[in-house]
Amino acid sequence: MASKVIRRDLLVGAAACAGALATSVNNGLAKTPRTHDIRIKSFEFEPQTITVKVGDTIRWTNEDLAPHTATAVAADWDTGEIVKDDARSIKVTEGMETNYFCAFHPHMKGTIELI
Numbered sequence: 001m002a003s004k005v006i007r008r009d010l011l012v013g014a015a016a017c018a019g020a021l022a023t024s025v026n027n028g029l030a031k032t033p034r035t036h037d038i039r040i041k042s043f044e045f046e047p048q049t050i051t052v053k054v055g056d057t058i059r060w061t062n063e064d065l066a067p068h069t070a071t072a073v074a075a076d077w078d079t080g081e082i083v084k085d086d087a088r089s090i091k092v093t094e095g096m097e098t099n100y101f102c103a104f105h106p107h108m109k110g111t112i113e114l115i
């Protein structure tokens with residue numbers, strides 16, 4: 001019993017060290033890719049507008065019973081169908097279309113602000 005507790009503490013300590021190291025390394029770089037989460041809930045993208053940088057990842061998670069997509073208006077990217085409780089990610093690339101909608105429910109719209 002006691003050894004298990006100690007082992008868990010060591011793991012937490014190691015994870016904290018790795019996190020601190022990653023932070024200090026990243027501070028020296030201009031770009032730190034981020035993952036931006038968008039919830040699809042009640043037939044809306046939430047948040048509807050997000051601000052991202054090239055290299056970041058956008059992840060849509062569907063909390064509705066109905067399936068949805070995040071599809072670029074110019075059709076240059078598409079998550080494909082996202083069923084309930086599933087998530088799909090798209091990596092932000094230079095010049096990608098920033099307006100998107102749901103292919104099944106075109107009134108659902110979202111905007112990506114690329115900086």
Ligand SMILES: [Cu+2]
Pocket residue numbers: 043067068069102103104105108
């Ligand atoms: Cu939809």
